[in-house]
Amino acid sequence: MIITDEIIEYVSSLARLDLNAEEKIKIKGEIEKIIDYMDILNTLDTADVEPMSHVLPAVNVFREDEVVPSYPRDEILKNAPDSDEGAFRVPKTVE
């Protein structure tokens, strides 16, 4: 499959990646290789194979509905690049 410049543009914007010209060329080659590999996989007959979404055979891994005290707010905010009045501070976001 041909990976066009538009696809690279679109995928990087979806991933919020700011790529320079050099990186774009490099990534384009890498994505093409990955897609080519998928093409090889596609030659296999999988008509009788159930699609797999999980590698482990586990099902129904549940937790009971019991409250455990939350973290102290200072601990939670330690990882925030910026915080204010007990909240994470992020760039202006409006809809």
Added chain:
Amino acid sequence: MKDYEMVIGLEVHTELSTKTKIFCSCTTEFGGEPNTHCCPICTGMPGVLPKLNKKVVEYGIAVGLATNCSITPYGKFDRKNYFYPDLPKAYQISQLYLPICRDGFIEIEGKDFKKKIGIHEIHMEEDAGKLIHDPIFDTTRADYNRCGVPLLEIVSEPDFRSADEVIAYLETLKAILQYLGVSDCKMQEGSLRADVNLSVRPKGQTEFGTRTEMKNLNSFRSIARAIAAEKKRQIEVLESGEKVVQETRRWDDDAGYSYAMRSKEDAQDYRYFPEPDLAPVEISEEWKAEIRATLPMLPKERRNKYIEEFGLSDYDAGLITGIKALADYFDDVNAIVNDPKEVANWLLGSFMRVAKEGEDDSFRILLDPDKLAKIIAMIKTNKINRNTGKDVFFAVWKDNLDPEVYVEEHDLAMVGDDDLVKDTVAKILAENPKTVEQYKGGKTKVLGFLVGQCMKELKGKADPGTINAMLRESLK
């Protein structure tokens, strides 16, 4: 102008009233200082492992069964990827490919319709946090207390043709959720939210028109207004020869109009893929049967019971059982006074009016059931008359006062003294010779005036029926 028809589908989000969040053990309690109901899982720290709250699955199954859905025997979760700071992980854990319920329906009815609304699917997902704009620093503050609160998204088929049908569906769905005890359904607190997908088409056309999605609808009233405004807007667009653009619009209830939220080039591409951190959910026939056995009586069933057992009309029974709190209240009062029709008359009259006085769609009951029972009992035993009973009700409602004490303190009990009533009747007749003459001359309507005068003289503390009879007797 052509005759147009609306086509509406609804996406209803309901926050489940579990004690803990869907993937971690933080409390779901409403309010709290920002980011105090948080842990590394619900704030999306790297390397954490979400673990599913069993109760969420049980509630999901219960809602599915109550809305005639088939329950998915093998389901799983998927990641919905998008960058928005209300979700710190940059993805929401939701269900796209194998939602917990599918293909159900809810029966709705109103003045001029009775129909089934299809449920396309119900899926489990996590709620997002809250963003607060800070005008001083021109930044945004994120509070993740609500992040990870369990949601069920109930997606209807595009079966609605009017705003009335939409409201009837929401009321029915809300009643079902409240009867099941899975959500408190407070629109103001965001625990019940509805997004409206709406399109219009010329009457008779079979294919759908282009639809828009309307968000930020915080009350039944704003939903009805937004539907009317969007229908008008789309018809105007079509009539002017333009095309409706598929977009998400945000309703501004104060301004009474909506505006487009996201431009087309920013079209959402969520790149869903299976959530690798959560194991699939297997729901056996046994588990389903177990939950079915614990389902409480649902609105429809209770309505039939009220009709058959209590002799209420279909309409009255529907109104009372349509609000769980009201039906529970009915049962409590009736258990004491054992007069279903009398209790129903109270609840559907004065009671309904004051209970709905709040700003929002909430239904507030401020008076204990035994206190309304006391008022009814005082009327039945002729301690007070019906009018006084109503006055007492309005007086004690707000502060949940004891009506017996209130009657005592305000000296409202009817005069038990028959002689006093007799004397009063005689006095009023003597004072109004002209009226008496008119009555005797055939103008029997003036009797009401005389009754009123007697009641006034007795400060309302008598039975107007008795006075009426006494007056008639004296005027023979």
